[in-house]
Amino acid sequence: MTPALGNAPRMLLGLAAGAVAFAAADTYVVVLALPDMMGSAGIPLDQLQRAAPIVSGFLLGYVAMLPLIGRIADLRGRVPVLVFSLVLFALGSLVTALAYDLPSMVSGRFLQGVGGGGLVPATLALVADLYPANRRGVPLGIVSAVQEVGSVLGPLFGAVVLAVADWRAIFAVNLIVGLVLAAAIRALALRRPGPGQEPRPPGADPGEPPRGRRDLVGLALVALTLVAGALVFVRPGPIMRELRWGEMFVPFVGDGRWLTPVGAVTLAAAAGLVVRLLTAAHPLVDVRSWGGAMREADLLGSALLGVALGGIILAFATADPRLEVFSAQGAWYLLGAAVAAVCLVVHLRRSPAPLVPAGTLRRTPAWGSLVVSFFVGAALIAALIDIPLFARTTIYGDSQLSAALVLVRFLVALPVGAVLGGYLTRSWGPGRTTASGMALAAASFLLMSRWDITALESWSATVPLVLGGLGFGLALAPVNAAVLAFTDASVHGLTSALVVVSRMVGMLVGISALTTLGLRRYYAEQADIPGVREVCDGRSRCAEFTLLLKQAGIAQEQTVFLGAAGCALLAGVLALVLFRGATSVPVAESTGLGSSRG
Numbered sequence: 001m002t003p004a005l006g007n008a009p010r011m012l013l014g015l016a017a018g019a020v021a022f023a024a025a026d027t028y029v030v031v032l033a034l035p036d037m038m039g040s041a042g043i044p045l046d047q048l049q050r051a052a053p054i055v056s057g058f059l060l061g062y063v064a065m066l067p068l069i070g071r072i073a074d075l076r077g078r079v080p081v082l083v084f085s086l087v088l089f090a091l092g093s094l095v096t097a098l099a100y101d102l103p104s105m106v107s108g109r110f111l112q113g114v115g116g117g118g119l120v121p122a123t124l125a126l127v128a129d130l131y132p133a134n135r136r137g138v139p140l141g142i143v144s145a146v147q148e149v150g151s152v153l154g155p156l157f158g159a160v161v162l163a164v165a166d167w168r169a170i171f172a173v174n175l176i177v178g179l180v181l182a183a184a185i186r187a188l189a190l191r192r193p194g195p196g197q198e199p200r201p202p203g204a205d206p207g208e209p210p211r212g213r214r215d216l217v218g219l220a221l222v223a224l225t226l227v228a229g230a231l232v233f234v235r236p237g238p239i240m241r242e243l244r245w246g247e248m249f250v251p252f253v254g255d256g257r258w259l260t261p262v263g264a265v266t267l268a269a270a271a272g273l274v275v276r277l278l279t280a281a282h283p284l285v286d287v288r289s290w291g292g293a294m295r296e297a298d299l300l301g302s303a304l305l306g307v308a309l310g311g312i313i314l315a316f317a318t319a320d321p322r323l324e325v326f327s328a329q330g331a332w333y334l335l336g337a338a339v340a341a342v343c344l345v346v347h348l349r350r351s352p353a354p355l356v357p358a359g360t361l362r363r364t365p366a367w368g369s370l371v372v373s374f375f376v377g378a379a380l381i382a383a384l385i386d387i388p389l390f391a392r393t394t395i396y397g398d399s400q401l402s403a404a405l406v407l408v409r410f411l412v413a414l415p416v417g418a419v420l421g422g423y424l425t426r427s428w429g430p431g432r433t434t435a436s437g438m439a440l441a442a443a444s445f446l447l448m449s450r451w452d453i454t455a456l457e458s459w460s461a462t463v464p465l466v467l468g469g470l471g472f473g474l475a476l477a478p479v480n481a482a483v484l485a486f487t488d489a490s491v492h493g494l495t496s497a498l499v500v501v502s503r504m505v506g507m508l509v510g511i512s513a514l515t516t517l518g519l520r521r522y523y524a525e526q527a528d529i530p531g532v533r534e535v536c537d538g539r540s541r542c543a544e545f546t547l548l549l550k551q552a553g554i555a556q557e558q559t560v561f562l563g564a565a566g567c568a569l570l571a572g573v574l575a576l577v578l579f580r581g582a583t584s585v586p587v588a589e590s591t592g593l594g595s596s597r598g
Helices: 008-025 030-040 048-064 066-076 078-098 102-130 137-164 168-189 216-234 237-241 245-249 261-279 287-296 299-317 330-350 364-393 400-405 408-448 459-485 489-526 539-578
Strands: none
Touching: 008 078, 008 102, 008 137, 008 168, 030 048, 030 102, 030 137, 048 066, 048 102, 048 299, 048 489, 066 078, 066 102, 066 287, 066 299, 066 489, 078 102, 078 168, 078 216, 102 137, 102 168, 102 459, 102 489, 137 168, 137 400, 137 408, 137 459, 216 261, 237 245, 245 261, 261 287, 287 299, 299 330, 299 489, 364 400, 364 408, 364 459, 364 489, 364 539, 408 459, 408 539, 459 489, 459 539, 489 539
């Protein structure tokens, strides 16, 4: 960090990290709001499986587009991608808030996922731009920690909003926060050139319009599209009941909101906006340069990787983990993912400018980071999901919020461990630091596997929760530090994205596999319980039956915790082997914030 920049880089990184946390919270913000969202989309509560795309749509956008956005961040710059991602996240929030059926709701959630996911690699690469390798550990740990904390605080944020408003208010808040953060990051980044850069000549950042010029026509088309589109989505009663204005909502033919005069105005304004962006000399957003960046980032390779990741995500995310490892269509999803993966390998070998340049992950610590990240994710998801489930099974059966709050002790320790892990990475290196963290995490899971029905009522339950949070915190920074230190600066956005993708896939596969193991234990325990009609011949006998069912549920969670301990130990051993000798920085530093091309 150069002295001339003062606190600007820290402020910029703080805003970016806050954006990552807020977007991560949106991953699970629908947990409590889902029943109300289903009602608004016309889905009965007894058909929960039909609402799965509301969740999986966000995950698909979040993970499948990450490598492409990470590569664009390398080619175009960190800050433009951060601003674009926040605007896209805000647009998705607007569409979700106005959604009137399942397709519109899923479309909004997908846009939110793409925007939220794009923040992560750009922010991690921003750390590498702002800090030398021997000082990256702490900021990397903080960014990683807020991402995981945000994903768990999402349901709490949703609960607070739902206490005073309906579910649409959640996404209205997202819209406001996303736009405010985008404006703040853009304004802060324009104050000075990035570290090591010469002053930017006019037009150096292709996404920045010339000073003093405003595309008024483009702004008018944007306003018309948003206002008319909002009328199509909301269909306000007072206007529809008015004799003259109500005709704007009457379809020309058949039925459908978009076959009305106001729908036609929306589509015409949107089409005009696209033409304006493509043809204007100084458009509101330079779409042509973004299109060029996407082509240079290898759009075909990104599409193939997106299909491969999407198949994996859909196979596991659409399954009911209580019944199956992956959904009934999961085999077809995985087959499609395999075919796309083969095509991707062939394409990467033949393309002159592939998505993943040759030799990007040639160093062992670089590709090892992806492997370690996968197993860290597989273990971490057990803490995020099964600790609250254990609380619901035992002492908080009637309160999902109280059960979720049990995890706060884990969450408080996680950022502390992340900062400590950043400091230790300097002297211990990523291998020993990650292994130490995973050893603590494994120990915490082993202690949890001994929890009984009254365990959470004792202060001693805090010990494994704090140990687990510290352990995972210790492991977050060194994994990201290893991939950034052992890859070229020109691909930091891409490799950061790949590490996040690896962890997310590990979480999806891990929760499905561990839950399946737990269910086998549950059904084995349940097989020894006599039928309810045979037992419930009195109040005391029914209480005994309920207790036996709870004990079967506890046995299931204990098995999941044991499996998670195994994943944590494996991650630690792999870190020791794959990060062995990773104590120096063999590659050049990055040089810019705005556009990597200077």
